[in-house]
Amino acid sequence: MQRIGVFVCWCGSNIAGTVDVHTVAEALKSEPGVVFSTDYQYMCSQAGQDIIKNAIKEHNLTGIVVCSCSPRMHEATFRKTAAAAGINPYMVEIANIREQCSWVHKDMQTGTEKAIILGKAAVAKVNLNTPLTPGESPVTKRALVIGGGIAGIQTALDIADAGFPVDIVETKPTIGGKMAQLDKTFPTLDCAACILTPKMVDVAQNENIRIFSYSEVQEIKGFVGNFDVTIKKRARFVKEEICTGCGACVEKCPMKKIPNEFNLGMDNRHAIYIPFAQAVPKVATIDPNACNMLKKGKCGICSKVCSAGAIDYTQKDEFISEKYGAIVVATGFNPISMEKFDEYAYSQSKDVITSLEFERLTNAAGPTAGKLLRPSDLKHPHTIVFVQCVGSRCAACAEKGKEYCSKICCMYTAKHAMLVRDKYPDTEVYVFYIDVRTPGKNFDEFYRRAVEEYGVKYVKGMVGKVTPEGDKLKVQASDLIANKQLHIDADLVVLAAAIEPDKSARPLATMLTASMDTNDFFTEAHPKLRPVESPTAGVFLSGACQGPKDIPETVSQASAAASKVIGLLVKDKLTGNPCVASPNELMCNGCSTCERVCPYGAITYEDKEFMMPDRSKAIRRVAQVNPAVCQGCGACTVACMSGAMDLRGFMGSQIIAEVDAICK
Amino acid sequence: MHNDNTRLTQEIIRASGVNPSKCMKCGKCSATCPAYDEMEYHPHQFVYMVESGDLEPLMNSKSLYKCLSCFACIDRCPRGVEPAKLVEAVRFAVIRQQGADHMTPDDVPAKLNEDIPQQAIVSAFRKYRK
Ligand SMILES: Cc1cc2nc3c(=O)[nH]c(=O)nc-3n(C[C@H](O)[C@H](O)[C@H](O)COP(=O)(O)OP(=O)(O)OC[C@H]3O[C@@H](n4cnc5c(N)ncnc54)[C@H](O)[C@@H]3O)c2cc1C
Ligand code: SF4
Ligand code: SF4
Ligand code: SF4
Numbered sequence: 205m206q207r208i209g210v211f212v213c214w215c216g217s218n219i220a221g222t223v224d225v226h227t228v229a230e231a232l233k234s235e236p237g238v239v240f241s242t243d244y245q246y247m248c249s250q251a252g253q254d255i256i257k258n259a260i261k262e263h264n265l266t267g268i269v270v271c272s273c274s275p276r277m278h279e280a281t282f283r284k285t286a287a288a289a290g291i292n293p294y295m296v297e298i299a300n301i302r303e304q305c306s307w308v309h310k311d312m313q314t315g316t317e318k319a320i321i322l323g324k325a326a327v328a329k330v331n332l333n334t335p336l337t338p339g340e341s342p343v344t345k346r347a348l349v350i351g352g353g354i355a356g357i358q359t360a361l362d363i364a365d366a367g368f369p370v371d372i373v374e375t376k377p378t379i380g381g382k383m384a385q386l387d388k389t390f391p392t393l394d395c396a397a398c399i400l401t402p403k404m405v406d407v408a409q410n411e412n413i414r415i416f417s418y419s420e421v422q423e424i425k426g427f428v429g430n431f432d433v434t435i436k437k438r439a440r441f442v443k444e445e446i447c448t449g450c451g452a453c454v455e456k457c458p459m460k461k462i463p464n465e466f467n468l469g470m471d472n473r474h475a476i477y478i479p480f481a482q483a484v485p486k487v488a489t490i491d492p493n494a495c496n497m498l499k500k501g502k503c504g505i506c507s508k509v510c511s512a513g514a515i516d517y518t519q520k521d522e523f524i525s526e527k528y529g530a531i532v533v534a535t536g537f538n539p540i541s542m543e544k545f546d547e548y549a550y551s552q553s554k555d556v557i558t559s560l561e562f563e564r565l566t567n568a569a570g571p572t573a574g575k576l577l578r579p580s581d582l583k584h585p586h587t588i589v590f591v592q593c594v595g596s597r598c599a600a601c602a603e604k605g606k607e608y609c610s611k612i613c614c615m616y617t618a619k620h621a622m623l624v625r626d627k628y629p630d631t632e633v634y635v636f637y638i639d640v641r642t643p644g645k646n647f648d649e650f651y652r653r654a655v656e657e658y659g660v661k662y663v664k665g666m667v668g669k670v671t672p673e674g675d676k677l678k679v680q681a682s683d684l685i686a687n688k689q690l691h692i693d694a695d696l697v698v699l700a701a702a703i704e705p706d707k708s709a710r711p712l713a714t715m716l717t718a719s720m721d722t723n724d725f726f727t728e729a730h731p732k733l734r735p736v737e738s739p740t741a742g743v744f745l746s747g748a749c750q751g752p753k754d755i756p757e758t759v760s761q762a763s764a765a766a767s768k769v770i771g772l773l774v775k776d777k778l779t780g781n782p783c784v785a786s787p788n789e790l791m792c793n794g795c796s797t798c799e800r801v802c803p804y805g806a807i808t809y810e811d812k813e814f815m816m817p818d819r820s821k822a823i824r825r826v827a828q829v830n831p832a833v834c835q836g837c838g839a840c841t842v843a844c845m846s847g848a849m850d851l852r853g854f855m856g857s858q859i860i861a862e863v864d865a866i867c868k
Numbered sequence: 869m870h871n872d873n874t875r876l877t878q879e880i881i882r883a884s885g886v887n888p889s890k891c892m893k894c895g896k897c898s899a900t901c902p903a904y905d906e907m908e909y910h911p912h913q914f915v916y917m918v919e920s921g922d923l924e925p926l927m928n929s930k931s932l933y934k935c936l937s938c939f940a941c942i943d944r945c946p947r948g949v950e951p952a953k954l955v956e957a958v959r960f961a962v963i964r965q966q967g968a969d970h971m972t973p974d975d976v977p978a979k980l981n982e983d984i985p986q987q988a989i990v991s992a993f994r995k996y997r998k
């Protein structure tokens with residue numbers, strides 16, 4: 205039998221104003237197990253806590269019920285109080301007589317009656333409580349960052365700066381992500397390469413950072429503090445340690461008509477290539493689908509010209525296994541495909557391009573060496589039409605567009621329009637918009653400058669149709685303010701395509717058991733209060749993989765994620781939550797139901813030897829819960845058809861006892 | 869701007885199955901419409917006029933009969949508003965206006981004529997709004 209003490213708090217007049225606290229304390233005195241009951245103005249104050257501590261000693265209490273505010277507020281406080289007086293913190297229960305009682309009821313009588321009932325339920329539960337001890341698990345002091353865009357780069361640099369080793373896994377041959385493809389960046393118009401490439405060099409030179417480029421994550425096992433990850437390093441047929449990035453091989457390679465992904469197919473590269481001059485790592489990669497030597501065994505020129513002897517046509521994919529304490533997802537975004545938007549003639553005309561293609565067209569390292577020339581005939585375009593929201597805010601076209609606002613396109617379109625007018629004042633520039641969304645520091649000012657100082661023609665309305673005719677693009681659009689339909693002969697049409705998460709994000713989320721929203725953006729643990737953590741312990745989110753973001757926001761989130769990772773890696777051991785699921789192995793029939801419902805992948809099965817009633821031995825498959833992974837959500841306990849799964853601290857019997865006490 | 873047309877507005881919304889409040893005023897329907905220049909009120913305006921119950925000018929406008937029912941606006945609207953269905957419903961509301969009956973049952977025998985297709989009479993004799 206427990207020896208329970210009941211402590212009823214007034215919370216000043218917050219509770220005592222609507223609940224007769226003396227009556228509650230009196231009424232609970234006669235409940236089974238209760239040996240002491242009292243009330244006090246502020247239980248959470250030092251004096252209040254001393255009352256609890258003294259009572260524990262004086263009355264040899266084994267269990268505590270505090271009738272007070274929500275457990276979210278002070279459960280931890282009172283657990284500490286109990287622990288300080290020598291009893292197990294999990295022997296404390298809170299009856300919430302403030303939020304659930306005094307704050308929602310108006311008259312004293314109802315309030316008091318309900319407070320007594322809630323108190324009785326808590327007493328009934330404490331009678332069945334057992335001391336619980338949280339488990340501990342060690343922390344591997346190394347982090348994995350998946351994706352090497354500006355998000356992954358910033359996160360890795362910050363973690364490395366704090367002294368922890370970090371590995372970056374990047375699918376492309378170089379880190380840098382989309383930012384490496386941009387020309388200038390809003391709102392300050394600094395050149396993307398000038399601010400990004402020094403960071404890329406920092407990554408390459410940082411002793412704590414390893415880059416696995418041209419690689420992907422193959423398998424993830426384990427849990428917070430203890431992830432086991434297999435990384436597949438794809439064969440690039442060039443020995444990374446030896447290649448100096450001199451580019452002699454690239455110059456001599458005869459296969460030179462391969463569409464260049466870095467310039468979005470607007471020019472060509474060789475079969476052996478370095479994506480751009482500032483690539484990190486700056487090593488060559490052979491495209492196995494283009495190389496004659498790899499396809500037909502003929503050629504071998506690059507190996508002959510490489511004075512370092514770095515070419516290796518026999519290189520195989522390599523698999524690396526490593527342990528990590530934390531994983532950061534930074535897989536970024538891509539513009540959606542424009543193929544299905546027939547009305548804009550993207551597939552019909554080379555002169556209808558996306559905004560990312562426009563970035564390459566104005567970039568000094570791009571296909572036109574930074575001169576704005578239209579792709580079809582390399583002539584200077586005199587009339588340019590920008591269309592915003594292409595495929596964004598598109599609720600009706602789930603098969604081709606996205607329902608959300610892509611957030612970055614209003615700003616980059618203003619940037620593009622402004623830069624064109626600045627460099628080529630003879631160019632007429634139209635921007636068709638539904639709304640101009642520029643909420644950010646110096647953002648609206650930036651957009652207004654495009655209109656007021658650079659003379660960009662912003663038209664409230666949409667483009668309905670683009671028809672290539674001769675060397676012109678006939679643009680039919682609406683001007684809602686003039687209440688007119690416009691017909692513009694344009695030379696170039698630029699579509700601000702919606703953005704979406706990288707296609708590899710969904711399978712990655714499955715590997716991580718991390719949740720995603722319906723648009724495949726990673727979900728944060730709390731949209732406001734835990735925005736850089738995934739609900740899965742030990743998995744953190746950085747950059748546009750969590751939602752559309754510009755660079756300032758991406759970098760802020762990247763550093764925030766790094767600080768969370770550092771907070772985890774400085775710990776030697778993790779203290780778990782003892783309120784986790786545990787199976788009754790004798791009742792479990794190994795049906796796998798619980799494994800399927802567990803959102804965190806905490807459940808596995810093991811074959812165990814059991815003594816049967818007839819004293820024979822049998823091997824049975826039974827569920828095992830990993831207490832370091834289990835979040836105590838309880839999904840498995842209700843799913844288990846044999847009633848074998850129970851949640852410590854919230855056992856079926858405890859819940860029933862509470863319900864009985866309420867219904868008595 | 870809300871008129872006393874609530875009942876009629878409701879009916880047009882019901883008959884068309886269109887929810888005009890889904891419209892985000894982007895103007896892509898009007899950008900797309902091949903009959904735009906013929907119209908006094910344009911597709912995005914139809915939608916807004918129904919949404920705000922401003923029906924009379926619309927019902928009296930020739931615009932209703934300029935729509936080609938090409939459904940380009942339905943195809944392109946990013947929000948799935950289907951403006952052309954609204955145009956159609958307003959057109960019907962005009963045709964079926966109260967007291968606008970073109971015939972009573974008593975008129976039928978006199979109109980019977982071998983040369984007139986029966987459909988014409990049936991169609992002239994449809995039920996109008998009470
Ligand atoms: C046309 C255009 C113009 C822009 N202009 C500006 C501007 O002027 N100013 C501004 O602030 N922002 C601008 N932005 C936004 C900016 O590009 C983004 O904010 C930024 O790139 C987001 O960084 P990220 O690292 O999250 O994603 P990304 O840049 O997409 O990087 C993600 C990286 O992860 C890699 N990756 C993906 N999946 C995996 C995987 N499964 N495993 C390993 N690696 C993976 C990718 O290869 C990539 O390298 C612009 C965007 C566009 C489209
Ligand atoms: S940011 Fe601007 S252009 Fe992009 S989807 Fe949102 S409103 Fe449209
Ligand atoms: S309580 Fe939730 S997290 Fe824990 S094992 Fe069961 S389903 Fe998984
Ligand atoms: S259906 Fe009518 S309103 Fe719609 S685009 Fe065609 S002509 Fe214009």
Ligand code: SF4
Pocket residue numbers: 890891892893894895896897898911912915944945946947948949950951
């Ligand atoms: S296209 Fe659709 S959302 Fe846009 S104005 Fe027309 S009806 Fe409204």
